[in-house]
Every structure is written in C-alpha cells, then in structure tokens.
Amino acid sequence: SELHRMRAAGEKIACLTAYDASFAMLEDRAGVDLILVGDSLGMVMQGGSTTTPVTVSDIVYHTRCVAPHLKRAFLVADLPFLSYATLERALDASQRMMQEGGAKMVKLEGGREQASIVEYLAVRGVPVCAHLGLQPQFIHKMGAFKVQGREEAAAEAMLHDAKVLTEAGADLLVLECVPSSLGKRIAEISSTPVIGIGAGPDVHGQILVLQDILNISPMVTTGRKPRFVKNFMQGAADIEAAVRNYVQAVKSAAYPEL
Ligand code: KIV
Numbered sequence: 001s002e003l004h005r006m007r008a009a010g011e012k013i014a015c016l017t018a019y020d021a022s023f024a025m026l027e028d029r030a031g032v033d034l035i036l037v038g039d040s041l042g043m044v045m046q047g048g049s050t051t052t053p054v055t056v057s058d059i060v061y062h063t064r065c066v067a068p069h070l071k072r073a074f075l076v077a078d079l080p081f082l083s084y085a086t087l088e089r090a091l092d093a094s095q096r097m098m099q100e101g102g103a104k105m106v107k108l109e110g111g112r113e114q115a116s117i118v119e120y121l122a123v124r125g126v127p128v129c130a131h132l133g134l135q136p137q138f139i140h141k142m143g144a145f146k147v148q149g150r151e152e153a154a155a156e157a158m159l160h161d162a163k164v165l166t167e168a169g170a171d172l173l174v175l176e177c178v179p180s181s182l183g184k185r186i187a188e189i190s191s192t193p194v195i196g197i198g199a200g201p202d203v204h205g206q207i208l209v210l211q212d213i214l215n216i217s218p219m220v221t222t223g224r225k226p227r228f229v230k231n232f233m234q235g236a237a238d239i240e241a242a243v244r245n246y247v248q249a250v251k252s253a254a255y256p257e258l
Contacts, residue, residue: 002074003033003034003074003172003193004192004193006033006193006204006205007193007204012204012206012250012251012252012253013034013193013195013204013205013206014032014206014246014247014250014251015032015033015034015035015036015195015205015206015207015208016032016034016035016207016208016213016243017035017037017038017040017041017044017207017208018035018037018066019037019044019045019062019065019066019210020062020065021065021066021068021069023210024065024066024067024069024070024073025069026240026243027243028069028070028072028073029240030244032073032243033072033074033205034073034074034075034076034195034205034207035066035070035073035075035076036076036077036078036107036207037062037063037066037076037077037078037103038078038107039051039054039059039078039080039081039136040136041054041058041059041062042054042058042080043218044209044210044211044217044218045062046058047218050136050139050140051080051081051137052081052137052139052140053081054078054081055080056079056083056093056096056097058080059077059078059080059097059101060077060096060097060100060101063075063077063097063100063101063102063103064101064102067101067102067103068102074104075102075103075104075105076103076104076105076106076107076129076172077097077098077101077103077105077107078106078107078108079093079094079097079106079107079108080093080137081137084108084114084117087116087117090108090117090120090121091124091126093106094106094121094126098126104127105126105127105128105129105171105172106126106127106128107128107129107172107174108128108129108130108131109131109135109137109138110132110135111132111158111161111165112160112164112165114130114165115164115165115168118165118168118169119168119169121169122168122169122171127171128169128171128172129170129171129172129173129174129195130162130165130166130170130172130174131173131174131175131176132158132161132162132165132174132176132178132186133148133149133158133174133175133177133178133198133199134146134147134176134177134178134198135176136176145177145226147177147178147179147198148176148177148178149178149179149182150179155178155179155182155185158178158182158186159185159186162186162190162194163189163190166190166191166192170192171192172192172193172195173186173190173192173193173194173195174194174195174196174197175195175196175197175199175203176197176198176199177197177198177199177226177228178198178199178200179200180200180201180202181200182199183196183199183200183202183203184202184203186199186203187202195207196256197228198227198228198256200256200258201253201257205250206250206255206256208228208229208246209229212226212229213229213230213231213232213233213242213243214231214232214233215231215233215234228256230249230255230256232245232249
C-alpha cells in the first residue's frame with residue numbers, strides 16, 4: 001500500500017538489491033524504499049556468468065541475512081530459475097521465501113504465460129512482483145542480453161502481458177531493458193507501480209544491482225556494463241553516501257537521464 005501511495009503521490013520509488021546484513025542496514029538507513037534479494041546474486045555473490053545455477057535455498061539464505069535488519073524498506077525475494085515451473089513448486093518456493101526468509105513479496109520472470117502462477121500465489125496471500133522485458137533467467141532461450149520490445153508488435157505484446165499479469169494479481173511490475181517510450185506506455189496503463197531497470201525515466205521507480213552502482217560488479221570489471229548503469233561512487237565520500245546519492249537521484253528524477 002505504501003508503494004501504491006508513493007505512485008499516486010508522484011513520489012519515485014528507489015529500489016536496490018542487497019544480499020547481506022551490513023548492506024541491508026546501510027541501504028535501509030540511506031532511504032532505499034524497496035530491497036530485492038535478486039538472483040543476480042549468482043553473478044555478484046557467487047561469481048557466475050548467469051543466474052541459472054541459483055537455488056531456492058541460496059535466495060532463502062540471503063533473504064534471511066537481510067530481513068531482520070530492515071526498519072522501513074520493503075523486502076522482495078526472487079524466485080530463481082525453474083522454481084515456479086509448476087504451481088506446487090511456486091507455492092513451496094514462495095512459502096520458503098516468506099516463512100524462512102522473511103520476504104514480503106516474491107518476484108518471478110515472464111509474461112502472460114505466468115498468469116496462472118501469479119493468480120495461484122496471489123489468492124493464497126503471496127504478493128507477487130512480475131518481471132517483464134529482459135528476463136535473465138531466459139538467457140539460454142534468448143541467446144543474448146539485449147533490449148526487448150523495440151518493434152511495435154513486441155511492444156504491444158508486452159503491454160498486453162503487463163495487463164494480464166496485473167489482472168491475475170501481480171502487485172508490482174519490474175521492467176528491464178526496454179525503450180523509454182515503452183516504459184512510459186506500460187507505466188501509464190499499469191494499475192500497479194512499475195519499477196524500471198533500463199526502462200527510462202517515466203516509470204514509477206528505479207532498481208539497480210548494488211554492486212553496479214558501487215562500480216565493483218563483475219560486469220564492470222569484465223567490461224560488460226549495461227548502458228543504464230551509473231557509478232554512484234563518483235563524488236561520494238563513502239559507500240553510504242553513494243547509496244544516498246542514488247536514492248536522491250531517483251527521487252529527484254535526475255537518474256536515469258533521458
Ligand atoms: O536479480 C536481480 O537483481 C533483478 C533486478 C536487478 C531487477 O532481477
């Protein structure tokens with residue numbers, strides 16, 4: 001309800017990933033509104049090149065490290081690769097995220113084909129965030145990490161996905177790596193807040209991977225840094241100041257630039 005209030009008030013939602021207690025406390029203090037224990041931990045914590053090997057137990061472990069240290073930030077946990085391939089698996093994984101991990105919401109990747117899973121979880125009291133656009137868990141099907149929804153037909157399909165998923169009960173949408181114009185269109189038609197990562201400035205909030213804004217992620221060191229990533233350590237006295245600067249930049253709409 002707080003995220004919906006922020007959207008209605010036109011207040012941008014500042015989101016960031018975290019995977020451990022120290023950074024959870026720091027981000028919470030720095031004013032981050034929503035913290036995601038993302039399966040990006042497969043890259044930034046485990047050093048892998050994809051999120052495929054991440055397990056439910058991995059996410060539960062890191063969620064448990066983060067949850068007790070949040071005073072105000074809302075905690076979301078990722079459902080990893082194939083953990084929501086059936087209704088039963090999705091329910092079991094979500095139960096673990098919420099009961100063992102302490103998450104308040106789970107996130108899953110995919111479009112309208114996930115609607116029955118979203119509905120199954122939502123009617124059982126599991127808040128769901130649906131992740132559209134670039135879906136890193138589908139990398140082995142897609143072949144490469146690239147911008148999604150460039151062509152009008154693909155954009156229309158994504159708009160339809162957003163509508164179907166929110167009607168199925170999704171409470172939040174994450175939109176990754178789509179043209180700004182499509183980010184704007186989806187934010188306009190969506191009944192739930194839309195959080196962008198490489199989706200332009202006209203969505204209701206932004207999310208980035210913590211290590212990316214601190215300029216220490218493996219992506220940075222291997223030179224595969226996505227164009228939307230910004231180094232907030234530049235000009236910051238310390239890590240907490242960098243996170244505060246990120247929050248401030250999202251709130252004031254200084255990040256992302258058009
Ligand atoms: O796994 C992750 O960290 C994510 C986001 C960055 C949106 O899905």
